[in-house]
Amino acid sequence: MSLLELKNIYKIYGDLHALDDVNLKVEKGEWLSIMGPSGSGKSTMMNIIGCMDKPSKGEVLLDGVDISKESSKNLTTIRRDKIGLIFQQFHLVGYLTAIENVMLAQYYHSVPDEKEALEALDRVGLADRAKHLPSQLSGGEQQRVCVARALINYPEIILADEPTGNLDDANEKIVVDLFHKLHNEGTTLIVVTHDPEVAEVAQRTVFLRNGKLHKETINENFTGEIKFDK
Amino acid sequence: MKKRQMYFRMITASLIRRRSRMLVALLSIAIGATILSGLVTIYYDVPRQMGAQFRNYGANMIFTPSDGSFTQADIEDGRSYIESADIVGVTPYRYESVRIHELPVMAAGTDLTQAKLTSPYWSVEGEYPSGTGSLLLGASLSEQFRLFVGDTVTVSYTPEFDGRSEDETILDNTIDLTVAGVLETGGPEEDYVYLQLSDLEQLTGKSGEIDLAELSISANSDKLRSYAEKISSSVQALDARLVKRVTESETTVLTKLQALVLLVTVVVLALTMICVATTMTAVVTERRREIGLRKAIGASNGGIIKEFMGEGMLLGGLGGIIGSVLGFIFAQQVSVHVFSSSITFMPLIVPVTILVSVAVTGVSCLLPIRSATQIDPALVLKGE
Ligand SMILES: Nc1ncnc2c1ncn2[C@@H]1O[C@H](COP(=O)(O)OP(=O)(O)OP(=O)(O)O)[C@@H](O)[C@H]1O
C-alpha cells in the first residue's frame, strides 16, 4: 500500500479546474518533486495533501485513510500528527525565538521538549541561534528553522512548497542538503519547486499543467548521496 | 517542559515582545480600570466621608428664644428630650457689642469646647482657648487690629444705662484677655471675637442670658424633626428648628451623586469594552498569518481561543492591577479637590477591579477571537 494516493482528484473554483482529475501515488520514503508553471495547481495539490483543504471530488488516501471526507477538526489532528510543512515565506512566529518556534510544533503535537528542539536546531546547524528572534536571522536561517520545526515531530511526510524560492544559492544548497539527510533517514518528501536543479535531485519529478499531471520523470542517477552542487 | 509552561511562555512573549502593539490595548484597559476603581471608591467612600462631614457640618438644629432670650436651664431642659447618644455637641451663644481699641466689635460668649464640636470646620491658628482668660479672634479682626496669637487685648464694654444713677458717669467695664487662637472660616465668623461665656458675663455684669444654641445631633432627618417638634412644644422658652440646608442636602446630594457615579461607571465600562474589542479585532487582523500558521502546524480552534483568551485575560489582569493603583490615586485626587476629604483604602476594591477588568476584557475578546478561529490556514499561508 502506498503511503499517499490521490484518486481522480478535482479542485474546482467556479469554472476553473485548479486540479483536474489528478492521480498520484507516493511511496513511503520517496522523494518527489512537483514542477509546473505558475497557476498550474501545485499549491492547491499541496494544500489537499497537507490536510489544509479538501478536494471537490476524488479520494485522498493517507496511510490508507480517506482524508477527503474528514471534518476540519480531524484534518487538524491528522496534519499535526503526520505532516511537516515548509513554506516559501518561512512563516515563523515573529515574537518567538528560533527554539520557541520549533517548540511550538511540539506544543501542538504533544509536549514541548527544549532539549529535543535544540537538537533539531543543531541538525539544521542553528544551535547557536536558538535564542534569536526571526527578525535577527537571515532568510536562509529562518528557512532552516522552518525545516527544524517541520521535522521535530517525526512526520510521515514533509511537504515543502517552494522552500528555496526566497533563498540564495548558498542557502538553497544547505536546505537541499538537509532534504538529503531527511531522505536518508527515511522521511517521505514532497517538494514543489520552480527550480529544475532543486527538482532534479529528487527520485521522481511530476509536472503539472492546467491542473493536470502531464509528465513524470524518474531520476535514473539517484543514489541518495549528497551531490547537489552549484 | 510542561505544556502549561510553554503556554505561559508564549502568551507572555507575545505581550512582552510585541509590547508597542499591546500597549494600546493595555492602556485602554488600564484607563477603564482606573476610572472604574476610582469611581467605585468614590461611590462608596465619599458618601461615608461626606455623611460624617455633613453631620459635623456645624449644627443641624438650633434653639432660638421664643421670647427675648433663654437660659442654660432651658437648654438642659431641651437637651433632655434628645437621646444622649445622639448628641454630638450643644453650644450656647450670647452676643454682645464690645469694643477693642475703641472700635465696636461683635463678641460671642460661648462654650469654646462645645463650639469645636458643633463647628468642626473652624480652622484655628494657635489654640482653642481652654479656660477663661483667653479668647478666639476672628481672622479679619486679627488683621484689622494687628493682634496675633499670644498678644493681650483689652476688651471693654459699656454697661447699659439702668436708670438708677442718672448723674453718674458711666464707666466702661474692661477685661484683659490673651489671644489663644485666630479663627479662619472664610465666613462671617471671622468678624467676631469669641469669649468664654463666663468671661463675657463677667465683662457685662449680666449672666444667665443666652441668645442662641447650636446643636449637632447625629440622627436622620425624620428623627431630627420629631426631636425639634417635641422640644418646641414642651419647652416654653425654646424654639427648636432644624437647619434645613444641611440635613436635606445630606440625603439628596448623596443619592444624586451616587446615581451619577453609577451612570458614569456603566458608560465607562461600555466604552472600555468597545475599545478593547476594537483593539483585539485589530490584533487578530494583524495576526491573521500567525493564526493561519498556528493552525497549519496543528493548533485546534480551541487552542487558538485559549491562546488569545489567555493573552486578553493577562492584559486584563495587568490593566486591572495598574488600574486599581491609578484608580486609588484618581479617587484620592477627586476626593481631596472636590470633597476636601481623603479616601480610606478599601482592600476589596483591588481584587474586584482585577476580576472585572479580566471579565470585561474576556467578553470583549470573544467576538474578535471567534473570527480568529474562522481563519483558513491554506488561504493565509498562500502568499504575501
Ligand atoms: N481560493 C481560491 N479561489 C479561487 N481560485 C483559486 C483559489 N486558490 C487557487 N485558485 C486558483 O487555482 C489555480 C491554481 O493555484 P495554485 O496556487 O495551486 O497555483 P500554483 O501552481 O501554486 O502557482 P504558483 O507557482 O504561482 O504558486 C490558480 O489559477 C488560482 O488562481
Ligand SMILES: [Mg+2]
Ligand atoms: Mg504555489
